[in-house]
Amino acid sequence: MTQPIDVFTIGFTQKKAQQFFELLLKSGVRRVIDTRLNNASQLAGFSKRDDLAYFLKTIGDIEYIHMPELAPTKDILDAYKKQKGDWQTYETKFIDLINKRQIEKVLSPELVNGGCLLCSEAKPHHCHRRLVAEYLNKKWGNVDIHHL
Template identity: 65%
Template sequence: MKKSVNLFTIGFTQKNAKKFFDSLIGAGVKTVIDTRLNNISQLAGFTKRVDIEYFLQEIGNIKYIHILDLAPTKDILDAYKKNKGDWDIYEQQFLKLMSDRKIEKRITPELLDSACLLCSEAKPHHCHRRLVAEYLNNQWGNIDICHL
């Protein structure tokens, strides 16, 4: 029987830095995998790439990786966010994109174990990080997903 993978997800919106980093450390996260298309925006605050990489290492001895293959394309994202698109259409397009990219062959269960998928959305319900976690669980099985 395969060992179960513990995968976390977190969004930084509506969290201050203390709550954000305490959540990661409390869960035992070893690696944060950034799934955002744009991780350098001023709107990202303490989660801009150069800042979060430093803070994760200094505060929690947590590794940081940015994997663009786990992010939606600008077209898919803009259609949903900027044009107030339909979530079901976004979800179908993003699931197809992950399938076309074959993300299950580009990353490993070992990389995801004790890792946390990062994006901006406060809750996972309408967020691509949840779709990534569920897609990989459907491909591999044995992933315990916990939304922080």
């Protein structure tokens, strides 16, 4: 039996910086894989791309990688967020997208193991980071998912 791949997920909204970084440190995360389409928005606060990379490295020697291929397209995101679409439609479209992108070939188990998928949603229930983790588990079969 192959070793399980530990993948973590976290959202930054509704978290103060202290809570966010302590969750990452306590879990032993080695790298944050940013799955956001737009990671440089002023609204992102401490999780703005360049600031986040600096804080992660300085606070916990945690690597930062932005992987927009793990993000929904603007069209899929807008249909759900701005036009108040339903979650089931969003989920179906997003899974189709990552299937077409073959993210299981873009990512390697070595990159994902000990990594933490980041997006903005506070909880994983209606979030694409959970869908990415679950998709990888279906493709690779040995992914242990830990939502922080």
